[in-house]
Amino acid sequence: MKVVVVGAGYVGLVTGTVLAYIGHSVTCLDSDQAKLDVLMSGRAPIFEPGLDEMIRIGFETKRLSFSHDYDAVEYSDVVFITVGTPPLETGGVDLSYVKNAATEIGKHLDSGRLQIIVNKSTVPVGCGNWVEMLVSQGRESAADNSKPHASGSSSAGASERTCVVVSNPEFLREGSAVYDSFFPERIVIGTSDRQAQNIMRELYTPILEQNFTRPSFLEPCRDKRGAIPLVITDPASSEMIKYTANAFLATKISFANEIAAICESVGADITEVSRAVGLDHRIGKEFLNAGVGWGGSCFGKDLSALIAIAEEYGLTPNILSAAKQVNSAQRWVVIKKLQTTLKIMKGRVIGLLGLSFKPNTDDVRDSPSLDIAEQLIKLGAAVKAYDPVANASARIARPDLDVSYCDSVEEVATDSNALVIVTEWDEFRSLRLSSLRNLVRTPVIVDARNIINPTVARWAGFEYFGIGR
Ligand SMILES: NC(=O)c1ccc[n+]([C@@H]2O[C@H](COP(=O)([O-])OP(=O)(O)OC[C@H]3O[C@@H](n4cnc5c(N)ncnc54)[C@H](O)[C@@H]3O)[C@@H](O)[C@H]2O)c1
Structure with a gap:
């Protein structure tokens, strides 16, 4: 099929390259020319394992292209909307990018045949109808301007429906996005239109049936599952599925952090507790790790949006609000631990290990590390930081933060009063603590992800603080 993906970010690029890989002809559109320049040179503008290879394969097979204009929409069978839906101050969702994308798509549709518009961005319930309206308005304005490609029809009314808006939420995880797109746990399609359902099923057939040839760089599916479940539902349920999944995962982490605080008070170890509790298959071990809490572009904004x-419907979602509150407070736990031992933060040098909100990504959106850095600076500390890939994105995202970015753990450790592990990069799991001991000014380590062995840290001469242990 001919596919257009509007918004070449984390979701759009991975979706587009995977669809090209399984045989579709894909054009990824983006309004950011700097991003397009990098993409057209054959590289990914973001750090995502496997994405560079996927772009290379897309170019080699000539099934992948990039563009800044919407012309390809006219000839497409399926148009994905994968633009950002960032949070508003009010807790709602900024839908301006979706609005612009939908209106532009409407202006460029070919009114003579059925085209599917797929809303993959995470949007509040009911946005399918709204996008349909915007597309119609875009179309009408194009017809008014007598654009040749909009001459056939002026509206997408029910009787002459030539475009259908489908919800298809995305569940990929940054850091393993390519893997997740080849081996999803489910594909959700929200539409009652039979023809659209069939087109979407056909689009995803190689993934659903798992009958593609795996790219050589990609590890095999870890749990050897067979066909991927396809959930076909109504648009509102589809949109709710995405919010519910993220709200549940975020709540699970906040739950673990609340239990961690109790563990710490009573002298229990949260890592032992979580391990044993997670062995119960009804609970499961994933997302039970205590630490500095969740961050990233999705959990916070999706939880706020769901609240x-x-x-809007007069409900009071207490559990969701509590999950958010626990998470915000968790970032302070690190500061409190530093204050417990160093007392005064003014004039102290604090070394942060990790800037991205999680490992294997350069994404620093709502990163706990940057919040902690900001707070430490406010308290008068000097902050040094090192991340294996996210130094550059942190600099760009927070030019206001006076952080000294370092090129190695050793550089961060030199003359630090405390080291804080904020992101659980593999590199930080096996720190050479004995050598670091000789570099630091005072040997304090706050392991905000519980990834190092406290006994080993103490043996190396560090005062060790974990979370809930
Ligand atoms: N990042 C994730 O892990 C993830 C996972 C699941 C779902 N989502 C959802 O997917 C959506 C996209 O997220 P993301 O992280 O990929 O965002 P992103 O910010 O990385 O990418 C969005 C891209 O859209 C482009 N864009 C904005 N308006 C445009 C327009 N009118 N025309 C063309 N391009 C335009 C931007 O330049 C940007 O490159 C969001 O709704 C998000 O909630 C994200």
């Missing part, structure tokens, strides 16, 4: 949706 805002509930409140």
Whole structure:
């Protein structure tokens, strides 16, 4: 099929390259020319394992292209919307990018045949209808301007429906996005239109049936599952599925962090507790790790959006609000631990290990590390930081933060009063603590992800603080 993906970010690029890989002809559109320049040179503008290879394969097979204009929409069978939906101050969702994308798509549709518009961005419930309206308006304005490609029809009314808006939420995880797109745990399609359902099923057939040839760089599916479940549902349920999944995962982490605080008070070890509790298959071991809490572009904004949706209907989602509060407070736990031992933060040098919100990505959106850095600076500390890939994105995201970015753990450790492990990069799991001991000014380590052995740290001469242990 001919596919257009509007928004070449984390989701759009991975979706586009995977669809090209399984045989579709894909054009990824983006409004950011600097990003397009990097993509057209054959490289990924973001750090995502396997993405560079996917772009290379897309170019080699001539099934992948990049563009800044919407011309390809006219000839497409399926158009994905994968633009950002960042949070508003109010807790709601900034839908301006979706609005622009939908209106532009509407202006460029070919009104003579059925085209599917797929909303993959995470949007509040009911956005499918809204996108349909925007597309119609875009179309009408194009017809008014007598653009040749909009001459056939002026509206997408029910009787002459030539475009259908489908919800298809995305569940990929940054850091393993390519893997997740080849081996998803489910594909959710929200539409009652039979023809659209069939087109979407056909689009994803190689993934659903798992009958593609795996790219050589990609590890095999870890749990050897067979066909991928396809969930076909109504648009509102589809949109709710995405919010519910993220809200549940975020709540699970906040739950673990609340239990961690109790563990710490009573002298229990959260890592032992979580391990044993997670062995119960009804609970499961994933997302039970205590630490500095969740961050990233999705959990916070999706939880806030779900709360805002509930409140619009007069509901009070207590559990969701509590999950958010616990998470915000968790970032302070690190500061409190530093204050417990160093007392005064003014004039102290604090070394942060990790800037991205999680390992294997350069994404620093809502990163706990940057919040902690900001707080430490406010308290008068000097902050040094090192991340294996995210130094550059942190610099760009927070030019206001006076952080000294370092090229290695050793550089961060030199003359530090405390080291804080904020992101659980593999590199930080096996720190050479004995050598670091000789570099630091005072041997304090806050392991905000519980990834190092406290006994080993103490043996190397460090005062060790974990979370809930
Ligand atoms: N990042 C994730 O892990 C993830 C996972 C699942 C779902 N989502 C959802 O997917 C959506 C996209 O997230 P993302 O992280 O990929 O965002 P992103 O910010 O990385 O990418 C969005 C891209 O859209 C481009 N864009 C914005 N408006 C445009 C327009 N009118 N025309 C063309 N391009 C335009 C931007 O330049 C940017 O490159 C969001 O709704 C997000 O909630 C994200």
